[in-house]
Amino acid sequence: MFGRLADVAGWRERSLAETPATLFALRALLSEESPALGAALAGKGVQVAVAKAIVRGDVALAAGVEVAFLAPMSGG
Amino acid sequence: MFGRLADVAGWRERSLAETPATLFALRALLSEESPALGAALAGKGVQVAVAKAIVRGDVALAAGVEVAFLAPMSGG
Amino acid sequence: MTVRLTTEPFDPGVLLAEFSAGRAETGAVVTFTGIARASDGQVERLELEAYPGFTDTEIERIASATKARFSLHAVLIVHRHGEIAPGEAIVFVATAAAHRRAAFQAADQLMDYLKSRAPFWKKEHGPDGARWIEPTDQDMADAKRWD
């Protein structure tokens, strides 16, 4: 969880014992645990990186792969 | 004479024993001495500064005042 | 092309001295230095989060595209993350080109990109607590100019 998403989640990083089969299954799991986090993850400008590459829509997740939810970015 | 005007004139700086009454009189004097210089002074982009201030058209010249003919400028 | 992420303060002058030395065919070097503002005491420190292995790769990808687009001779991007005090430099971008227009436009584009699309997350800490800084509509519009 990056940016304000970590504040909403209350954590930055977690390992799951079992990797959900798809990104949508992971989203469903996180929403079930915390509807507030689920809503934040679906919010405007939030992007997802799987294995450090941006993905759009649903994708299959390999076992143990790193999934990052990225709040709107701002550098400089 | 600044920039290429000094090359055309063959000199950069001169003092005249008597200051012509006006800028146009000075131009006429210089043209008479050297028609090539006269033409260059009337060329595109040439500006004139009297007492270190840009002037346009004709102006009266005070005795001993500094007159500079400025070829097109380029810094940087 | 060089992209560096660092948690240590850096001196933009030292970076420009290195970047501009020995360039007999470069006519123009433009730099941008972004500095953390105190905002009259409203900001006590900035916290910048990066995603190592992702942030650097993304910036390198963009810097490389910008270098090709503007025929740059060289690009340097140095970006702080971690804790940053007011008055300290956050980001330094330098571009070298044969002519000034390319160097200016490339630096301008890189900054628009870094402000709204580079993978950093920025939090301001002040006397009234902390808040996340997200790109403004203007930042988004600025970045779109180059798409």
Add this chain to the structure above:
Amino acid sequence: MTVRLTTEPFDPGVLLAEFSAGRAETGAVVTFTGIARASDGQVERLELEAYPGFTDTEIERIASATKARFSLHAVLIVHRHGEIAPGEAIVFVATAAAHRRAAFQAADQLMDYLKSRAPFWKKEHGPDGARWIEPTDQDMADAKRWD
């Protein structure tokens, strides 16, 4: 606001270090460094002529107008004259502002002005002799953008 004419080489890095230090309310510093190009040996040295007492006053007038137009916190212009070797800096412009757009635009405008309207006369000396460099049509058009 500072305008300096000098016949001595200068280090743009040192100038940026001084200019950017101690700026807790400045969010953006942009610099431009113009460097004499060797053009593959076609240019052995540049000769830049200034009109002391006129050149400095004119540049100060423009820098002052630019500072007001873009609400700059500071402006620095350092310009060489005399003999300049390839690879040496000819001009250094630095602008400091609260936000990046103003700092970029101000530096861009100052350079367009210096290239086509500042009272300098520039001669290139090469193996085939010397030639005067006058502003190109593009330089003239660039400067008009700000009128």
